[in-house]
Amino acid sequence: xxxxxxxxxxxxxxxxxxxxxxxxxxxxxxxxxxxxxxxxxxxxxxxxxxxxxxxxxxxxxxxxxxxxxxxxxxxxxxxxxxxxxxxxxxxxxxxxxxxxxxxxxxxxxxxxxxxxxxxxxxxxxxxxxxxxxxxxxxxxxxxxxxxxxxxxxxxxxxxxxxxxxxxxxxxxxxxxxxxxxxxxxxxxxxxxxxxxxxxxxxxxxxxxxxxxxxxxxxxxxxxxxxxxxxxxxxxxxxxxxxxxxxxxxxxxxxxxxxxxxxxxxxxxxxxxxxxxxxxxxxxxxxxxxxxxxxxxxxxxxxxxxxxxxxxxxxxxxxxxxxxxxxxxxxxxxxxxxxxxxxxxxxxxxxxxxxxxxxxxxxxxxxxxxxxxxxxxxxxxxxxxxxxxxxxxxxxxxxxxxxx
Amino acid sequence: xxxxxxxxxxxxxxxxxxxxxxxxxxxxxxxxxxxxxxxxxxxxxxxxxxxxxxxxxxxxxxxxxxxxxxxxxxxxxxxxxxxxxxxxxxxxxxxxxxxxxxxxxxxxxxxxxxxxxxxxxxxxxxxxxxxxxxxxxxxxxxxxxxxxxxxxxxxxxxxxxxxxxxxxxxxxxxxx
Numbered sequence: 001x002x003x004x005x006x007x008x009x010x011x012x013x014x015x016x017x018x019x020x021x022x023x024x025x026x027x028x029x030x031x032x033x034x035x036x037x038x039x040x041x042x043x044x045x046x047x048x049x050x051x052x053x054x055x056x057x058x059x060x061x062x063x064x065x066x067x068x069x070x071x072x073x074x075x076x077x078x079x080x081x082x083x084x085x086x087x088x089x090x091x092x093x094x095x096x097x098x099x100x101x102x103x104x105x106x107x108x109x110x111x112x113x114x115x116x117x118x119x120x121x122x123x124x125x126x127x128x129x130x131x132x133x134x135x136x137x138x139x140x141x142x143x144x145x146x147x148x149x150x151x152x153x154x155x156x157x158x159x160x161x162x163x164x165x166x167x168x169x170x171x172x173x174x175x176x177x178x179x180x181x182x183x184x185x186x187x188x189x190x191x192x193x194x195x196x197x198x199x200x201x202x203x204x205x206x207x208x209x210x211x212x213x214x215x216x217x218x219x220x221x222x223x224x225x226x227x228x229x230x231x232x233x234x235x236x237x238x239x240x241x242x243x244x245x246x247x248x249x250x251x252x253x254x255x256x257x258x259x260x261x262x263x264x265x266x267x268x269x270x271x272x273x274x275x276x277x278x279x280x281x282x283x284x285x286x287x288x289x290x291x292x293x294x295x296x297x298x299x300x301x302x303x304x305x306x307x308x309x310x311x312x313x314x315x316x317x318x319x320x321x322x323x324x325x326x327x328x329x330x331x332x333x334x335x336x337x338x339x340x341x342x343x344x345x346x347x348x349x350x351x352x353x354x355x356x357x358x359x360x361x362x363x364x365x366x367x368x369x370x371x372x373x374x375x376x377x378x379x380x381x382x383x384x385x386x387x388x389x390x391x392x393x394x395x396x397x398x399x400x401x402x403x
Numbered sequence: 404x405x406x407x408x409x410x411x412x413x414x415x416x417x418x419x420x421x422x423x424x425x426x427x428x429x430x431x432x433x434x435x436x437x438x439x440x441x442x443x444x445x446x447x448x449x450x451x452x453x454x455x456x457x458x459x460x461x462x463x464x465x466x467x468x469x470x471x472x473x474x475x476x477x478x479x480x481x482x483x484x485x486x487x488x489x490x491x492x493x494x495x496x497x498x499x500x501x502x503x504x505x506x507x508x509x510x511x512x513x514x515x516x517x518x519x520x521x522x523x524x525x526x527x528x529x530x531x532x533x534x535x536x537x538x539x540x541x542x543x544x545x546x547x548x549x550x551x552x553x554x555x556x557x558x559x560x561x562x563x564x565x566x567x568x569x570x571x572x573x574x575x576x577x578x579x
Contacts, residue, residue, distance in 0.1 A: 099501055104427045134432045134459040134502055165435050
């Protein structure tokens with residue numbers, strides 16, 4: 001129940017003659033306008049809606065904001081198509097019309113139909129956007145029709161400049177079998193901000209869809225709203241999960257490389273193992289090769305126990321955010337410790353760790369780790385303490401003081 | 404100036420809070436989370452933690468209509484030292500003002516707020532310019548440090564009502 005005054009900017013340029021939206025772009029747009037007007041006036045009895053055209057001989061206000069739905073619908077008849085759309089002038093005149101609204105309590109909103117190329121500079125649109133924001137006007141953009149270079153980008157820049165608390169929206173509607181108004185009805189332009197859809201929108205959707213089997217999941221959202229919601233939520237979750245998996249795989253691949261470097265073990269073995277693991281990660285996305293990947297992973301593990309066990313350890317830990325320098329250091333240390341335990345290569349590793357310059361050069365090469373950081377220096381010193389007793393106990397304490 | 408302002412609120416001048424027509428009060432460029440009532444409504448404005456904040460840039464435009472004609476003598480604007488308003492322009496009886504036409508009219512008065520004013524010292528206005536005020540538009544042009552956000556903790560208007568326009572009182576007499 002938002003109390004608002006809305007100005008709808010119609011695109012009636014020559015581009016609207018195109019028939020890629022059923023029955024023509026202009027008719028599809030007119031249907032959508034009628035629907036928006038209905039939804040707005042019914043969501044609150046004090047809401048007002050006005051209409052203006054952006055093309056033709058110039059921007060023309062057809063109806064100043066009114067709550068009389070008949071007036072709005074009547075003005076849509078007999079509109080002439082012609083000329084080119086002037087988006088900037090349209091928005092500014094809409095803002096002027098909203099400024100002089102009778103009821104100052106109404107929120108201001110502009111709904112723009114942009115179906116033809118946008119010839120204005122991006123900067124100019126952003127400037128207008130900021131002006132709208134300053135005057136607390138919200139903006140909804142319906143991006144349809146012509147798809148020339150930079151149109152979407154420009155409109156999104158305009159929206160970003162206006163947007164305040166997510167009160168403004170942009171919807172891109174590609175041509176297709178669904179009517180423009182049917183697509184719009186499930187967007188935030190109709191459902192409002194977090195209201196979960198007004199009764200009118202639902203009813204209109206039912207009427208518009210009547211019998212057409214164009215539902216998203218083959219389920220009529222009006223017959224079983226809970227099922228539809230559950231389907232939509234699970235769809236979103238699945239998408240988020242897939243994104244996270246892809247991100248994790250990329251991170252792990254990066255980590256494997258790092259781990260292989262620092263532990264300085266049998267290079268070919270490590271490489272092979274890490275390659276197998278990252279390959280496996282890639283393949284888990286492709287569900288068909290899932291088992292094959294597991295098999296490969298198992299093979300890699302059975303090839304060389306100590307090496308691959310490090311890799312497994314690495315894999316587990318790299319789930320934590322890798323941008324923490326302390327954590328990176330800790331990971332690295334644990335890898336080094338593991339190497340020490342694994343017997344045959346232990347002496348090599350401890351020698352390497354004892355080599356201050358080598359360790360610090362590795363640390364310097366790690367992203368986000370500063371070898372001159374006091375905490376890192378402390379750790380290095382303590383590390384040396386650990387490794388030195390293995391060689392000989394009577395080392396000079398001056399080493400510690402130096403650090 | 405400072406000598407005057409000590410006695411800015413003369414005898415008979417009252418807080419005009421009760422005569423504000425709340426249904427039409429408007430504020431442009433306010434942040435939705437820190438809105439005008441925080442600075443102007445009884446109870447909210449006494450709390451320094453609640454403040455009015457600008458959104459896109461440092462300017463604010465307040466439109467305050469009154470339920471009856473008033474005379475305005477002084478204004479108090481309280482704000483933090485850094486982000487408190489500096490140049491404040493006042494317009495009487497100008498409706499439909501926006502940021503675009505704010506410079507089209509000469510202001511009835513301009514107040515340059517000092518840190519003292521921001522701590523709660525009222526600013527005396529040109530009394531003769533505000534003798535017949537139905538609505539007041541306050542344009543906050545910039546703030547003390549020139550930062551992006553302006554904060555206002557409290558706005559109080561001092562003045563008197565014009566007795567003859569007390570319509571409510573007249574109606575009551577007719578009813579009896």
